[in-house]
Amino acid sequence: MTRRRATAYLLATLGTAAVSLLALPVLCLPGIREPWARANLRLAGDRRWHPVRLRRHLLWLAVHAGTGLPLGLFAVLVVGNLVTAVIAMTLWWAFPPAEPVTVFVEVPVTGWAVALGLGPVQLALLTAVTVWAFPVLAGAHARLTRWALTPSEAERLATRVADLTRTRADVLDAHSAELRRIERDLHDGAQARLVAVAMRLAVAKQRSDDPELVNRLVAEAHEGTEEAMVELRAVIRNTYPPILADRGLAGALVAVAARSGLPTTVDVGDLGRVPAAVESVAYFAVTEALSNVTRHSRAGRAGVRASRSHDLLTVTVTDDGAGGADEARGTGLAGIRRRAGALDGTLTVRSPAGGPTEITLEVPCSQW
Template sequence: MTSGRPWVQAWRGGTYLLGSLVTGIATLLALPLLCHPRLARRWANWHRDRAGRLLETPLAPRPVLHVMGRRAWADPATPRDLLWLPVNAITGVALGLLALLCVGNLLTAAVATPLWWAFAPENRPRLFIDVPVTNWATAFTLGALQILLLTALAYLAFAPIARAHARICLVVLSHSAAEQLADRVAVLTRTRADVLDAHGAELRRIERDLHDGTQARLVAIAMRLAVARRALSDNPRNEQFLEELLRDAHEGTEEAMTELRDVIRSVYPPILADRGLTGALTAVTARCGVPTRLDIDNLDTVPAAVEAAVYFAVAEALTNVAKHSQATTAGVRVSRKADRLSVVITDNGAGGADDRLGTGLAGIRRRVLAFDGTVDVDSPAGGPTTIIMELPCGS
């Protein structure tokens, strides 16, 4: 909850605290049931995601606990999941009650100020805890003062208190250093396997393109030239036949060169070598079927492999925008901070993009992860869509 208007932050903080009160009470009531490791993991994951959304902090998903018995109790994260139960019960109820008292007394003052007279004398509302409202002077002075003070309190306190509770949640449920290292090794192992698979597939594609295309045409050219040579030695006056063979060989040579250039372009686009990343992205955005704005900061020197990855990723993303998004505008912003290159691609289309469906986004993610980068896709139904890629670009 680091952005947005203060009133929006106060509203989000208040709803978060009231929700924490409900979950704290639920934790107390269902404590014996929630002590089961698998249920504790689900409960903890839900609170962790909730805290991350409030703090607007992207969090890597925690795996659901599928094992049972001793293996579930031996899981390194189980003690933290169980620790969160009493912590949530205490902090959620305590901080949530503060928010409830503030909101409740604010509503009481809002009702008592104009409607105090509608209550029976023995049931007249009370302001500032124990001051009965018996006349208009009390209603307008104390009622207005209570509304003003409690509104100021909610405005100033709800957001920081909610953030404090969310941070407590993340601290309790954070991975230990050993688990972070293990997770990192697992991610690198998975991305390395993906890279090797992608590299093998790319090599097979290049070999297939060369074998089925360029090599086949070169063999045909060699055969025509051999026939032309034999025909020249057997009958040097058959000019028409020789001309046809040489023309076919010449055309085949040009076609082979075209196919060879296409293969080379798929490995490293020549436009990157000629015009750099800025010029290459300018050409890509200009060719996009959707009007696309391109913003590029000073990038300094970017490794060639990273340039190629960014070029292909942006090209694939804009192709998806033009084909599937129904967008009318798109944007690409490339910036660099220290040794991290950031690429943000946006469109105002229908949204719903999901790389788990095997779309081009999956290829983009594999390409970026190969460089130990990150990809974040935000594409709710109805749009808009935002793709954020970060790649290391240090020397």
């Protein structure tokens, strides 16, 4: 840690430690606890975040207040005396004789001999402290913060098991809902049309003595068959889009953007071989996101970016609309999150009021 960053870190620690001590009950509230801990973890140089239990959070608050206050006060003392040394060497004469500026242990500076004799000594010693001691102290406190806010292996395993249990339940719920949707689509759509076709053909068979009626019934049956085929293709497309098998994920995203209804740019990097399950999640996520853009955002343009870094697929959908996307309003984002969670993926939504909106999907590819 550099001297400048170490000094800034120690001075900031004084403030955060004081807040941790004075506002302890507030900082333990669910909606405040995590942001406060994450902010301090980033200050300590670690941007990774693993949720920690309340007892570990309390441990960190106690350690932070107990070590941050003295270290911060020490930094303030050193920096303050550095400033005093500079003032003593240059502006000692501006102070009234009754209240002169002092250096070291309250040695008054009343002439140039003391100012140029003791001032540089104090400046050199305190500069040495900031150069060598500050980085060591700041680094030690940062490591202590990272240790306190990093869950143990047992805690990570417990959290992982809980996440897997939740995502497994989400997958089962989503699977059941998908089966019910397919059954409903088949029953209300293709099956009903095929039943009507069969009835028309049965009537035509019985009324063979009326060629005009038979021709009309056969024509209607033919039309109904074509409509049933269209609906069957729609059901199949919503189950696993054939375009993924035909063109791959890159081609499928280009096709989705082309039929989105507004100008949409597509930027797809080298994705390599993407597992079918991951392709399906990414395809449906982009389809749903662009559908939301068209229906809700009042956007003029949209963009789709897809890239792969090692075994992590990242897909981002952006628009220049009004923003304010909210999962709670049933915009389909919750469904995208459930699909992503089933594959250990994540969904990040940035949509401030007034826009723009950015939806980022990240799904690992290695284990699928």
